[in-house]
Amino acid sequence: MERYYQPEIETxxxxxxxxWQDERLVKQVKHVWDNxxxxxxxxxxxGLTPDDIKGVDDLHKLPFVTKADLREAYPYGLVAKPLKDCVRIQSTSGTTGKRVVAFYTQHDIDLWEDCCARAIVAAGGTNEDVCQVSYGYGLFTGGPGLNGxxxxxxCLTIPTSSGNTERQIMxxxxxxxxILCCTPSYAAYLGESMKEMGLTxxxxxxxxxxxGAEAWSExxxxxxxxxxxxxxxxxxxLTELSGPGVAFECSAQSGMHINEDHFIAExxxxxxxxxxxxxxxxxxVFTSITKEAFPLLRYRTRDICVLSHEPCPCGRTHVKMTKPRGRTDDMLIIRGVNVFPSQIETVLLNHGYPAxxxxxxDRVKSTDTLDVQxxxxxxxxxxxxxxxxxRQKELVDGLRSMLGLAAKVTLVAPKSIVRSEGKAVRVIDKRKI
Structure with a gap:
C-alpha cells in the first residue's frame, strides 16, 4: 500500500x-521583475515584460540563468526579499570559483522540508521510523534538508552528519x-565496513x-x-533550487518524481x-515557482536526463526524470570521445569490482591519457x-567496448584509494586545457 506525505498534491x-504552475509562474515572474x-x-x-508571460506556454521566452550568472551576482544580486525576511543561507560544496550562496525565508524552508518529507514517505518512512541523517550538515544542503x-x-532523527564511521555503525x-540518508559512495563504504565486521x-x-548528491549507477x-x-x-x-527533494524516487525505482507544484522542468x-x-x-532546466528569497527562472542544471509522464504504479502523477546520465560540464572529452564517469563505473561493477x-x-606529448585505478x-x-x-586486460577490453577508446587500468590493493565521507572525488584531470 503506497503512502503519500501530501496525497492531494502528489496525486x-x-x-x-x-x-498551479501557470498561476505561480506568472506571480513569480512579477516578483523577480519587481525585486x-x-x-x-x-x-x-x-524585450520582455511580466505581461508577456501568461503561463507555462510562455516559459520558453524567458532568458536562461547559469552558474556564471550566480557567480556574477554574488552575493546578494539575485536575492528577491529584504534580508530581514531571510533566515538562512546554504552554499554549494563546489571547488571552483566563487561558491553559490542561496537564501531562504522561513516559508522557503518549510516548503523545502515538505519536499524532503515526501521523499522519506515515498521510501516507506513513517513516524515509527528512526532516520539516520549522515549527509554533511552546515552549509551543505544534504543534512539540513533531510533532517527537516x-x-x-x-521520525526519530539521528543527526550524525558525515564521518566517524565507527559511531555511525554504533x-x-x-x-x-x-532509514539511512547519505551519499551513495558513503553508503557503500558503510556497507563494506559492516561486512568486514561480520554483519550480514x-x-x-x-x-x-x-x-543522492553524486552520480551513481544501477x-x-x-x-x-x-x-x-x-x-x-x-x-x-541542487542548492540553487533549495537542496535535496527537488525530485525523489518512489517504490517503483524507475526515475524520480519532480515536485511540480514547486518546480517546472524542461x-x-x-x-x-x-x-x-x-x-x-x-x-x-528548472524554474522555481514558490521560492521567495532566491527564485531562479530557467536555471540550467547541466545534468543530462529524460522526462516522462508515463503513469507510475505508485500513483504519483508528477513527471519523472531519469537518473542523470552525466553532465554537460563534467563530461570528459578524451581524444575527441565523450566519456562519463558513470560509464566507467558500470564496467567495473559488471566485473565485480567495488565502486x-x-x-x-592527463596529456602526454599532446595526446590525452586515461588511467583508471x-x-x-x-x-x-x-x-x-x-x-x-x-584481470587488468579484462577491464581494458570492457572499457574499450563501452567507451570506444583505450584506457590504462591499474588494480590497486583493497582500501588504498582514499575514502570520501562527502562527495567522492572520482576524476582527477591533470591536463592544462
Missing part, C-alpha cells in the same frame, strides 16, 4: 498541476536505525536508504541493497537552448602478477 491531476534588478535587465535585453523532512514525517545498531544484511536494522544501487539488505532510493536536488538542447519534446534526452575507483586524465576486493587481492595482468 493531483495533470490539469490541476498545470493550473531583482539583475533579472529585470536580463528580461529587458530580450525527517522531523516533518515524525548508532545504526544500538538505536535500530531503519539480516543483522542490520536498516530497511531503506535515501542516497549496478551500485544493487550492490548497496545487497550489502545492507535495504531498498535504496535516489533523491535529486529539457533543452544544450548547444542551441531549444526546448525538446518529451522523451528526448537533453539538459535539465571505489579513480579516473586520472581500481580497488580490488580482499577476495581478489593476490600477489600473482599473471592473475592481476589478466
Amino acid at each position: 493531483a491531476s495533470q490539469e490541476q498541476i498545470r493550473a 531583482v534588478p539583475y533579472y529585470r535587465k536580463k528580461m529587458e535585453e530580450k 523532512g525527517s522531523h516533518k514525517v515524525g 548508532f545504526i545498531r544500538d538505536l535500530n536505525a531503519t 544484511p539480516d543483522q542490520i536494522p536498516l530497511k531503506a536508504g535515501i542516497f 549496478e551500485m544501487r544493487q550492490d548497496i541493497q545487497n550489502t545492507l539488505g535495504i531498498k535504496a532510493y535516489d533523491i535529486y536536488g 529539457i533543452i538542447d544544450p548547444d542551441t537552448g531549444e526546448v525538446l519534446p518529451e522523451g528526448s534526452q537533453g539538459e535539465l 571505489n575507483y579513480q579516473i586520472i586524465v 581500481v580497488e580490488m576486493t580482499p577476495e581478489m587481492f593476490t600477489d600473482n602478477l599473471g592473475e592481476i595482468s589478466r
Whole structure:
C-alpha cells in the first residue's frame, strides 16, 4: 500500500498541476521583475515584460540563468526579499570559483522540508521510523534538508552528519536505525565496513536508504541493497533550487518524481537552448515557482536526463526524470570521445569490482591519457602478477567496448584509494586545457 506525505498534491491531476504552475509562474515572474534588478535587465535585453508571460506556454521566452550568472551576482544580486525576511543561507560544496550562496525565508524552508518529507514517505518512512541523517550538515544542503523532512514525517532523527564511521555503525545498531540518508559512495563504504565486521544484511536494522548528491549507477544501487539488505532510493536536488527533494524516487525505482507544484522542468538542447519534446534526452532546466528569497527562472542544471509522464504504479502523477546520465560540464572529452564517469563505473561493477575507483586524465606529448585505478576486493587481492595482468586486460577490453577508446587500468590493493565521507572525488584531470 503506497503512502503519500501530501496525497492531494502528489496525486493531483495533470490539469490541476498545470493550473498551479501557470498561476505561480506568472506571480513569480512579477516578483523577480519587481525585486531583482539583475533579472529585470536580463528580461529587458530580450524585450520582455511580466505581461508577456501568461503561463507555462510562455516559459520558453524567458532568458536562461547559469552558474556564471550566480557567480556574477554574488552575493546578494539575485536575492528577491529584504534580508530581514531571510533566515538562512546554504552554499554549494563546489571547488571552483566563487561558491553559490542561496537564501531562504522561513516559508522557503518549510516548503523545502515538505519536499524532503515526501521523499522519506515515498521510501516507506513513517513516524515509527528512526532516520539516520549522515549527509554533511552546515552549509551543505544534504543534512539540513533531510533532517527537516525527517522531523516533518515524525521520525526519530539521528543527526550524525558525515564521518566517524565507527559511531555511525554504533548508532545504526544500538538505536535500530531503519532509514539511512547519505551519499551513495558513503553508503557503500558503510556497507563494506559492516561486512568486514561480520554483519550480514539480516543483522542490520536498516530497511531503506535515501542516497543522492553524486552520480551513481544501477549496478551500485544493487550492490548497496545487497550489502545492507535495504531498498535504496535516489533523491535529486541542487542548492540553487533549495537542496535535496527537488525530485525523489518512489517504490517503483524507475526515475524520480519532480515536485511540480514547486518546480517546472524542461529539457533543452544544450548547444542551441531549444526546448525538446518529451522523451528526448537533453539538459535539465528548472524554474522555481514558490521560492521567495532566491527564485531562479530557467536555471540550467547541466545534468543530462529524460522526462516522462508515463503513469507510475505508485500513483504519483508528477513527471519523472531519469537518473542523470552525466553532465554537460563534467563530461570528459578524451581524444575527441565523450566519456562519463558513470560509464566507467558500470564496467567495473559488471566485473565485480567495488565502486571505489579513480579516473586520472592527463596529456602526454599532446595526446590525452586515461588511467583508471581500481580497488580490488580482499577476495581478489593476490600477489600473482599473471592473475592481476589478466584481470587488468579484462577491464581494458570492457572499457574499450563501452567507451570506444583505450584506457590504462591499474588494480590497486583493497582500501588504498582514499575514502570520501562527502562527495567522492572520482576524476582527477591533470591536463592544462
